[in-house]
Every structure is written in C-alpha cells, then in structure tokens.
Amino acid sequence: MPELPEVETIKIELAPYIVGKSIKSITVNWERMVIGSTVQEFISGLIGKKVIKLGRRGKYLIFHLSKGKKLIMHLRMSGSLLLKRDSCEPDRYVRAVINLEEGLSIHFRDPRKFGVMWLTPDLNILEEKLGPEPMDKKFTANKLVKLLEKRKAPIKALLLDQHIIAGIGNMYADEALFSAGIHPLRPGGDLTVKEITRLHQSIREVLSAAIEYKGASVNTYYRPGGEQGIAHFKFQVAHRLGGKLCPICSIPLERSIVRNRGSYFCPGCQPREKRKNKLIKAKR
DNA sequence: CCCGGAACCTGAAGGC
DNA sequence: TGCCTTCAGGTTCCGG
Numbered sequence: 001m002p003e004l005p006e007v008e009t010i011k012i013e014l015a016p017y018i019v020g021k022s023i024k025s026i027t028v029n030w031e032r033m034v035i036g037s038t039v040q041e042f043i044s045g046l047i048g049k050k051v052i053k054l055g056r057r058g059k060y061l062i063f064h065l066s067k068g069k070k071l072i073m074h075l076r077m078s079g080s081l082l083l084k085r086d087s088c089e090p091d092r093y094v095r096a097v098i099n100l101e102e103g104l105s106i107h108f109r110d111p112r113k114f115g116v117m118w119l120t121p122d123l124n125i126l127e128e129k130l131g132p133e134p135m136d137k138k139f140t141a142n143k144l145v146k147l148l149e150k151r152k153a154p155i156k157a158l159l160l161d162q163h164i165i166a167g168i169g170n171m172y173a174d175e176a177l178f179s180a181g182i183h184p185l186r187p188g189g190d191l192t193v194k195e196i197t198r199l200h201q202s203i204r205e206v207l208s209a210a211i212e213y214k215g216a217s218v219n220t221y222y223r224p225g226g227e228q229g230i231a232h233f234k235f236q237v238a239h240r241l242g243g244k245l246c247p248i249c250s251i252p253l254e255r256s257i258v259r260n261r262g263s264y265f266c267p268g269c270q271p272r273e274k275r276k277n278k279l280i281k282a283k284r
Numbered sequence: 285c286c287c288g289g290a291a292c293c294t295g296a297a298g299g300c
Numbered sequence: 301t302g303c304c305t306t307c308a309g310g311t312t313c314c315g316g
Binding site for chain 1: 311
C-alpha cells in the first residue's frame with residue numbers, strides 16, 4: 001500500500017526519466033479513475049504539456065506541467081506507476097497509459113481500481129484536506145501536541161487521519177506507535193507531552209528509514225522500474241503475525257481492530273493503560 | 285466539530 | 301479440486 005515513503009520513492013525514481021519530456025498521448029481504460037472532469041477534457045488538457053517537475057504532498061503525487069497545470073495522482077490501495085517502453089504491452093491491471101517523448105510510457109497499474117487522478121490549475125484542494133508534512137521542519141513535537149489536544153479518538157485513528165498529519169497509513173502508524181511504546185487504542189488527548197515527543201521522533205525515524213529502503217512491498221507496490229522495496233523486511237510489528245514475537249521483549253505480538261484497520265502491536269512494550277514510571281525502551 | 289462505520293473494488297487466502 | 305466467504309486498507313461519505 002503506497003504511503004508517504006512509497007510515493008516519495010516513486011517520485012525520486014520517476015523524475016529523472018520524465019522531467020523535461022512532453023506528453024504525447026494518454027489512454028484511459030478505467031474511466032472512473034479520472035475525477036473532476038470528463039475523460040475527454042482530461043486527455044485534451046494533458047496532451048502537449050511538458051513535465052516541469054515532480055512533487056509529493058502526503059500520499060499524493062504531483063506532476064507540475066507547463067502552462068501551470070498540475071496532474072495529481074493518488075495510488076490508494078494497490079496502485080503503482082511503472083516506467084515502460086512504448087513497445088511494452090500493458091498487462092490486464094493497467095488502468096491508464098501516459099505516452100511521453102522518446103518512446104517512454106507510464107503505466108498506471110491498479111488491480112483494485114481505487115486509484116484516482118485529475119488535472120487542476122492549483123493545489124488548493126490538497127491543502128484543504130491535508131495536515132502538515134511529517135518530515136517538514138515546521139512539523140514540531142509541540143505542533144503534534146496541539147493537534148492531539150482534547151482528542152478522544154484512538155491515537156492510531158488520529159495518525160491515519162490525513163487532516164491531522166499527511167502521509168501516514170496503516171503500516172507506518174503501527175511501526176511508529178511501536179517505536180514510541182504507545183498502545184494504538186490510547187485516546188490521543190490522554191498522551192503526555194513526553195509520549196507525544198517520542199511519537200513525533202518515531203514517526204520521522206520510521207518514515208525516513210522506509211524511504212531509504214525504497215518503500216515496503218507488502219502487496220502490489222512496485223517501484224517505477226518494477227523492483228520491490230525492502231522496508232517491510234525491517235518492520236518490527238506491522239503485518240507480523242502467526243506467532244511472531246516482539247523483537248524487543250520477545251512476547252507474542254497481538255492484532256486488534258482499530259477504526260476498521262488491522263493493528264499490530266506488542267502488549268508488553270505498548271501498555272493499554274498510561275504508565276506511572278518511564279522505563280519504556282527508547283531504542284528503535 | 286468530533287467520532288465511527290460503510291462503501292468503493294478485486295485478488296488472495298481460508299473454510300468446508 | 302472448487303465454490304463460497306472473508307480479508308486487505310486509503311479515502312469519502314454519512315449518520316449520531
């Protein structure tokens with residue numbers, strides 16, 4: 001599932017091949033993936049535009065195009081962007097193909113059909129619905145304290161809420177909470193400043209490590225060249241079940257449902273109740 | 285405003 | 301072997 005580190009990896013790896021090239025043609029096989037306009041308007045708005053640069057905001061990938069246009073994509077659950085030669089036949093899960101100059105194509109591959117894309121002159125919609133970028137200097141521990149103040153929802157649900165923080169999904173929420181020693185069901189507003197400070201640090205460490213590992217290929221995530229990432233091999237708790245033991249204290253990991261999401265955690269390192277003392281392991 | 289649950293999708297995995 | 305059910309989760313929508 002593409003979350004911030006996966007989208008960032010796609011951005012980094014795709015950019016050198018497509019920046020400076022113009023869009024020659026587009027094929028859309030699954031029309032509902034185009035939102036905000038008709039498919040015809042979408043296609044005619046794209047043809048002839050040059051890719052100026054690639055950006056990312058949360059889990060959204062942004063193609064900055066000539067004439068001030070922006071092509072925004074969201075890969076949702078199962079999407080990936082594959083860089084191909086024009087001669088390469090798209091497989092059955094490719095929902096759209098963007099043909100560029102010099103015989104290069106981008107295949108938007110998405111088995112589950114949840115992915116979307118649209119063309120827009122500005123990024124206002126994204127800014128309205130997204131909280132701060134977790135890796136941004138302006139996203140301080142104190143800012144996170146303010147965002148969680150008085151919240152009664154489980155901290156895991158709050159981390160998944162893109163209005164509060166942008167880019168965190170199910171896998172990295174579990175990893176960050178484990179690293180910070182916080183139970184996913186603790187109400188956000190009950191966390192101490194100390195805990196939130198640790199969580200803030202954990203979020204950054206977990207995300208930046210995952211970017212270095214080129215993302216986590218737990219499902220259908222592929223990098224633009226078709227390779228997989230290796231971040232999932234470094235997971236401490238996320239998606240680790242079937243008698244897996246906590247890498248810190250060696251007791252069995254548990255799984256429970258939080259906000260309709262499978263949540264993996266260590267019942268020893270991440271106690272349900274607020275602790276009196278602070279002998280929580282600070283290592284990651 | 286805040287919170288939780290369903291819907292959108294389809295391949296994979298599990299049960300019988 | 302094969303059919304059926306359930307699970308997976310990012311975002312949006314809707315109800316309380």
